[in-house]
Amino acid sequence: MSPRTWAPTAPRSRLSGALRPVGSRVTSGAADVGVMIGGSGQGGDRPPHVGGRPCWPGLLRYAVTISRGNNDANVLVLGANLSTDADVEELLELWLATPFKGGVHAERLAQIGRLEAGR
Known part of the structure; x- marks a missing residue:
């Protein structure tokens, strides 16, 4: 496990109630990353600046x-x-070990951020 701070949910939690607290910890800086485990892995509603991806x-x-x-994704x-x-x-170890590439991907994410902010 990487020495990151992370905010896990309990296995098979109801994501609709768990996503907000995990997302809040990540966006507030209390956690670097979060891990959500639900039944299907689809996730529920997400707070702004939480880039959850089902895997x-x-x-x-x-x-x-x-x-x-x-x-x-955080x-x-x-x-x-x-x-x-x-x-x-295996998913968690690979995910934590994969660095963000930046470049064109950072530009695209910035554009999405501006669209989400209405600018």
Whole structure:
């Protein structure tokens, strides 16, 4: 496990009630990243500046590397109904180890941020 501060949810939690507290910890700086584990891994509503991306075992490496490398996701959303404990461990380790690429991806995220802010 990376020495980051993170805000996990309990396994198989109801994301609608858990996403806001995890997102709030991440956006306030109390946690660097968050991990959400729900049934399907779809996630619920998200607060602003929380870039959660669902990652399923069948698309394991691709989804994780894109979510962090291209999208700078700060919340990993996992599906407990679709993942084994080994899948979850592998997803989390890969996600934490994947750096954000920046460049054109940072420009795109800045553009999205401006659109979300209405500018």
